[in-house]
Amino acid sequence: MNPILFYLFSxxxxxxxxxxxxxxxxxxxxxSLVVSFFCLAALYVGLDAYFLASIxxxxxxxxxxxxxxxxxxxxxxxxxxxxxxxxxxxGGGALVALAFAAQLVGVLGSHPRGDKPFPELKLPVGESxxxxxxxxxxxxxxxxxxxxxxxxxxxxxxxGVIVISKRELK
Amino acid sequence: MTLTLNHYLLVSGLLFSIxxxxxxxxxNIIIIFMCLELMLNAANLSLVAFSRFNVGADGLPNFNAQxxxxxxxxxxxxxxxxxxxxxxxxxxxxxxxxxxDITTLKF
Numbered sequence: 001m002n003p004i005l006f007y008l009f010s011x012x013x014x015x016x017x018x019x020x021x022x023x024x025x026x027x028x029x030x031x032s033l034v035v036s037f038f039c040l041a042a043l044y045v046g047l048d049a050y051f052l053a054s055i056x057x058x059x060x061x062x063x064x065x066x067x068x069x070x071x072x073x074x075x076x077x078x079x080x081x082x083x084x085x086x087x088x089x090x091g092g093g094a095l096v097a098l099a100f101a102a103q104l105v106g107v108l109g110s111h112p113r114g115d116k117p118f119p120e121l122k123l124p125v126g127e128s129x130x131x132x133x134x135x136x137x138x139x140x141x142x143x144x145x146x147x148x149x150x151x152x153x154x155x156x157x158x159x160g161v162i163v164i165s166k167r168e169l170k
Numbered sequence: 171m172t173l174t175l176n177h178y179l180l181v182s183g184l185l186f187s188i189x190x191x192x193x194x195x196x197x198n199i200i201i202i203f204m205c206l207e208l209m210l211n212a213a214n215l216s217l218v219a220f221s222r223f224n225v226g227a228d229g230l231p232n233f234n235a236q237x238x239x240x241x242x243x244x245x246x247x248x249x250x251x252x253x254x255x256x257x258x259x260x261x262x263x264x265x266x267x268x269x270x271d272i273t274t275l276k277f
């Protein structure tokens with residue numbers, strides 16, 4: 001990936017990630033989250049994961065965000081916005097996150113194995129990476145059982161949502 | 171100036187710490203939920219970076235990591251559906267999405 005594009009999308013992604021946390025208005029937070037996920041999809045494209053980039057846009061920026069906005073509109077959150085921030089919580093949260101980030105920089109600074117450029121892909125001449133085919137082959141040969149378990153999980157989630165959303169919980 | 175694995179791991183870790191800070195300092199359940207999504211996506215980014223970094227003998231990325239990312243996205247989508255249903259049920263019972271008003275389980 002072009003380093004300029006990497007820095008552009010990383011900074012955009014992190015900036016809108018901060019906007020998710022910093023915005024008072026939940027709708028603005030959700031919109032910032034959409035932009036952040038789009039930039040993450042761009043980073044996936046830079047890592048030659050085209051299938052995951054498209055899944056990211058469809059599932060996260062599409063389905064999940066529509067669900068979030070739907071719930072935000074459904075609940076009346078006007079009163080929530082007027083609340084004051086708890087200073088102790090802000091200080092503590094920022095401190096823990098900064099400590100985590102500092103620790104991370106320290107660990108990555110002493111990690112020479114990761115300090116190498118990405119190796120080139122070896123592809124047949126004139127062909128581009130067909131990653132959808134390879135992901136599908138891996139998914140349906142090596143990971144068939146987890147795939148079926150995921151199907152059951154989604155079924156359970158669907159039934160669970162219906163049960164939770166019923167009017168009277170007994 | 172070439173990009174290394176550490177660049178991606180740093181960005182992923184920073185995204186994770188932003189989500190972590192959001193979970194700790196925001197009091198609105200819906201925002202906390204969005205920050206959880208940020209943290210899941212940070213983990214996904216590091217997995218995809220490792221996938222591209224570990225090019226196998228056939229000259230292709232390690233697709234096992236991408237399949238794992240696919241599973242994480244699927245589980246996260248199911249989790250969002252269930253979590254938002256719980257938030258709606260909670261709002262119906264208590265008329266609030268503010269975690270400080272929900273203290274029944276507090277020790």
